[in-house]
Amino acid sequence: MRDEFYMQLALDKAWEYQGLTYPNPAVGAVVTLNGNILAIEAHQKAGTSHAEVLALISAYETLSNTQIDFDTNDAQKAHTFLLALPKDFFSDCSIYVTLEPCSHEGKTPSCASLLQSLALSRVIIGIQDPIEGHDGGMKKLGNASIGVLEDKCRDLIEPFMIWQRRAFVLFKLAQTTNGRIGGGYLSSEVSLTHVHQLREVCDRLLIGGNTVREDRPTLDCRFTKGKAPDVMIYTKEDNFDRDIPLFYVENRTVSVGDDLIFLGKPSFILVEGGEGMLKALQKKIDWMLIYQTPKLSTHNLTYNTKMNLEFLHQDKKDVDLMIWSRQIGD
Amino acid sequence: MRDEFYMQLALDKAWEYQGLTYPNPAVGAVVTLNGNILAIEAHQKAGTSHAEVLALISAYETLSNTQIDFDTNDAQKAHTFLLALPKDFFSDCSIYVTLEPCSHEGKTPSCASLLQSLALSRVIIGIQDPIEGHDGGMKKLGNASIGVLEDKCRDLIEPFMIWQRRAFVLFKLAQTTNGRIGGGYLSSEVSLTHVHQLREVCDRLLIGGNTVREDRPTLDCRFTKGKAPDVMIYTKEDNFDRDIPLFYVENRTVSVGDDLIFLGKPSFILVEGGEGMLKALQKKIDWMLIYQTPKLSTHNLTYNTKMNLEFLHQDKKDVDLMIWSRQIGD
Numbered sequence: 226m227r228d229e230f231y232m233q234l235a236l237d238k239a240w241e242y243q244g245l246t247y248p249n250p251a252v253g254a255v256v257t258l259n260g261n262i263l264a265i266e267a268h269q270k271a272g273t274s275h276a277e278v279l280a281l282i283s284a285y286e287t288l289s290n291t292q293i294d295f296d297t298n299d300a301q302k303a304h305t306f307l308l309a310l311p312k313d314f315f316s317d318c319s320i321y322v323t324l325e326p327c328s329h330e331g332k333t334p335s336c337a338s339l340l341q342s343l344a345l346s347r348v349i350i351g352i353q354d355p356i357e358g359h360d361g362g363m364k365k366l367g368n369a370s371i372g373v374l375e376d377k378c379r380d381l382i383e384p385f386m387i388w389q390r391r392a393f394v395l396f397k398l399a400q401t402t403n404g405r406i407g408g409g410y411l412s413s414e415v416s417l418t419h420v421h422q423l424r425e426v427c428d429r430l431l432i433g434g435n436t437v438r439e440d441r442p443t444l445d446c447r448f449t450k451g452k453a454p455d456v457m458i459y460t461k462e463d464n465f466d467r468d469i470p471l472f473y474v475e476n477r478t479v480s481v482g483d484d485l486i487f488l489g490k491p492s493f494i495l496v497e498g499g500e501g502m503l504k505a506l507q508k509k510i511d512w513m514l515i516y517q518t519p520k521l522s523t524h525n526l527t528y529n530t531k532m533n534l535e536f537l538h539q540d541k542k543d544v545d546l547m548i549w550s551r552q553i554g555d
Numbered sequence: 556m557r558d559e560f561y562m563q564l565a566l567d568k569a570w571e572y573q574g575l576t577y578p579n580p581a582v583g584a585v586v587t588l589n590g591n592i593l594a595i596e597a598h599q600k601a602g603t604s605h606a607e608v609l610a611l612i613s614a615y616e617t618l619s620n621t622q623i624d625f626d627t628n629d630a631q632k633a634h635t636f637l638l639a640l641p642k643d644f645f646s647d648c649s650i651y652v653t654l655e656p657c658s659h660e661g662k663t664p665s666c667a668s669l670l671q672s673l674a675l676s677r678v679i680i681g682i683q684d685p686i687e688g689h690d691g692g693m694k695k696l697g698n699a700s701i702g703v704l705e706d707k708c709r710d711l712i713e714p715f716m717i718w719q720r721r722a723f724v725l726f727k728l729a730q731t732t733n734g735r736i737g738g739g740y741l742s743s744e745v746s747l748t749h750v751h752q753l754r755e756v757c758d759r760l761l762i763g764g765n766t767v768r769e770d771r772p773t774l775d776c777r778f779t780k781g782k783a784p785d786v787m788i789y790t791k792e793d794n795f796d797r798d799i800p801l802f803y804v805e806n807r808t809v810s811v812g813d814d815l816i817f818l819g820k821p822s823f824i825l826v827e828g829g830e831g832m833l834k835a836l837q838k839k840i841d842w843m844l845i846y847q848t849p850k851l852s853t854h855n856l857t858y859n860t861k862m863n864l865e866f867l868h869q870d871k872k873d874v875d876l877m878i879w880s881r882q883i884g885d
Contacts, residue, residue, distance in 0.1 A: 226592050261590035262556045402845065402878075403858055404734025515732065519864035519880060527857070528733055534849040536876055539869055546866055548732075548876065550849060 228349050231255045231262070231321045232373045235276075235351075238267040239323055239381055240538045243549060244395065244514075245270060247426045247493045250385035252276040255321040256284035263287045263318065270426075273298035277322055277336045281307055281343070284318060304334045308342055319347035323378045325354040325371070328361030337362035351378030355386060380537050383551065384493070387511055392488040394509050396496045397423070398528075399516040406499055407526025415543035416516040418448040423514075425451035428492040433502035434460025434481075443470040444497070445477075453477045454495070459485075459505065485509065500528035507532065510552050517546040558679050561585045561592070561651045562703045565606075565681075568597040569653055569711055570868045573879060574725065574844075575600060577756045577823045580715035582606040585651040586614035593617045593648065600756075603628035607652055607666045611637055611673070614648060634664045638672055649677035653708045655684040655701070658691030667692035681708030685716060710867050713881065714823070717841055722818040724839050726826045727753070728858075729846040736829055737856025745873035746846040748778040753844075755781035758822040763832035764790025764811075773800040774827070775807075783807045784825070789815075789835065815839065830858035837862065840882050847876040 232255075239253030246252075246268050253267040254276035264283035268276040274297060282297045285307070295302050326336035326348075340348055348369035354360060363369060387393040397420060399411045410417070424430055425446045432444065437458050445453040453474040458465065463481045465472075472479055488494065488509060496506055503510075513534060534550040541547070562585075569583030576582075576598050583597040584606035594613035598606040604627060612627045615637070625632050656666035656678075670678055678699035684690060693699060717723040727750060729741045740747065754760055755776045762774065767788050775783040783804040788795065793811045795802075802809055818824065818839055826836055833840075843864060864880040871877070 230592075259589070259591070262560070400733075402734070402864060402880075403730075403860075404732070519866050521858070521860050521862040521864070523859050523861050528851070529853050530733075530851050531853050532851040534732065534851070536849050536871065536874065539871075539876060541866065541869075544866065546869060546878065550732075 226260065228321065228370070228373045231257060232323065232349070232351055232378070234262070234265050235267075235321050235323050236374065236377055236381060238265050239276065240540065240549070242267050242269050243381070243538070244384065244423050244493070245426055247271065247384075248388060250324060250382040252322065252324045254280035254323070256280045256315075257319045257321070258284075258288070258317055269298065274300045274303045275327065275336050277320060277326055277340065278303045278307070280320065281315065281339075284315070285310065288314075300334065304339055307339060310343075312344070315343045315345050318345050319349065320345050321349045321373070323351040323381055325350050325352065325360070325362040326366070327354070327359070328365055329359070335365075337365040341365050349373055351375060355382075356389065380551075384512065388491050388493055390491060392490060392492045392494045394488065394494050394496060394506070394511045395423070395427075395514055396503060396506065396510045396512070397514045397516075398503075399518070401518050401520045401522040401524075403521045404527050405522040405524040406528060408522060408524040411518045411520075412516045413518070413543035413545050414448070416545045416547065419542055419547070420516075421446040421448040421451065423495055424454045425449055426493065427454055427495040429487070429494050430454040430456045431459055431494055431496045431498075431502075431506070432456060433498035433505070434458055434462065434465075435501055436498050437465055437469070437471065441466070441469045441471070443474065445474050455479070457482070459483060459502065499526070500530060503528055503532075504530050512537075513550045513552065515548040515550070516542065517548060519544055519546075556590065558651065558700070558703045561587060562653065562679070562681055562708070564592070564595050565597075565651050565653050566704065566707055566711060568595050569606065570870065570879070572597050572599050573711070573868070574714060574753050574823070575756055577601065577714075578718060580654060580712040582652065582654045584610035584653070586610045586645075587649045587651070588614075588618070588647055599628065604630045604633045605657065605666050607650060607656055607670065608633045608637065610650065611645065611669075614645070615640065618644075630664065634669055637669060640673075642674070645673045645675050648675050649679060650675050651679045651703070653681040653711055655680050655682065655690070655692040656696070657684070657689065658695055659689070665695075667695040671695050679703055681705060685712075686719065710881075714842065718821050718823055720821060722820060722822045722824045724818065724824050724826060724836070724841045725753070725844055726833060726836065726840045726842070727844045727846075728833075729848070731848050731850045731852040731854075733851045734857050735852040735854040736858055738852060738854040741848045741850075742846045743848070743873035743875050744778070746875045746877065749872055749877070750846075751776040751778040751781065753825055754784045755779055756823065757784055757825040759817070759824050760784040760786045761789055761824055761826045761832075761836070762786060763828035763835070764788055764792065764795075765831055766828050767795055767799070767801065771796070771799045771801070773804065775804050785809070787812070789813060789832065829856070830860060833858055833862075834860050842867075843880045843882065845878040845880070846872065847878060849874055849876075
């Protein structure tokens, strides 16, 4: 198979953790040996092992038919383990990575240095790291190939590129297949859990005033047992029933207002709401994330606005479809 | 990688030709050598080469680094060519097929006999051919493995199973992402071409009377330059403007009425229409095929009905999402 085939597998894996790696980019990696796929992994969470490291560890497990007994997401331990392997352990292997391996020693050791030490037969990279000062990986690796499925690899890290300079605004919506958004919980528990994972990592959850008044949501992370996000209720009128649970979640701040100046700050902002919020925020929305349930409904609540999107990635979440899209111009 | 990985690749390929293989089932096949993928192919059209044959031919091309110069969809030629190869040419290869290879000599020679002669190292089959009298393939192959991703392989051929005994009814719909179905052509040319391919192979196109009165569609296959389908206008009132192009397409019959008795006959019926048709036919609909465009629209035409679906497969068609789903009970 051609390089594009393996890179696509790395991309698909990386999309599983889109947003969840904030403030890091989503990255996927595949390790092969003579065309055989040994590992398909992705970076899962900032501060834990990078995609390359997880893929190499998993390739080691496949090749040696053993199982690692430490937490492979502990980057220090994983790097130390890989560097202690016999020098030629991976010498016949190839690795595909959607993004140029990091060259700087940060929370985790440099992946470019690691790959250099392991001396794989081929390193194939989707795109260069577009952040200034992050371009040392290629130099360290010398003869790596670069430029496979570049557009797709660039789409994958668009949120990362945006939150370097201002807020990345992700509008989340759950709907039936005929576009109805009312009628209680629409999504599967797997989809709801995914929403709670996103709530946990975002800097702030933006919600419409009407949604708070009518649905009285708690907006916590009970499915993941994580820290509830700080909430901003976007409204011109501060007339809320302060007895609703939203205001009583531990370790969370709630602000009320219509000043969106904070969107100029590098951050990850999740927006939840219906038609009103979609219209009010439309000019600020970068991406939409739609959880589409396999139902047609006669509920009258829908959303009525004009918007052009580009579908970036779709996948199943239990019975639902999860559709990632970008807002584009006319 | 495990058998499931390769079988999934065969499944995804087969879905590209879902419906288009009528009256044959959709089938996919993958050929590997020491875990390397040599070929991923699918049956495309009744009367042409089966998936196994196309995959073996493609694997030959990969291994020999040559290109076949005859039409590989000519099953007779393809079988003859494969049988003339050195006896051990594929002896180290494995083949994954979503459905038990055919044992009977029909329009094309038997695939089970072919695989027996080529003596591959492994034959891995998704599911047994569920049609009575079609179960000779496994017997011929002796030590083939069976039962990989069985549920998915069964979903793939559900239309085939249905059109053995009555009409398989596929309701096709083009919509925006917020469920609007009005406002002219919504889909990309690639999606429209796919609709025309389905129109070409189906036995009859069922369309609602109101759609004919209001949209005055031609319902031909101009994107594929194929034979336009016979049309039945489903209505209680035969009051159409007979001057519209629909009635003047060559080699097509048009019938008008509300008698659906013909659905009892083994056949493939494509339904196009809006809310009225969806409600009128709801009890008869087996699957829905939705072409979802990456747009939100303010058009007021939507469809308002209750229905439970199960998403079976999704894929991109140019910029659109193509979603195959099955109607399920409450």
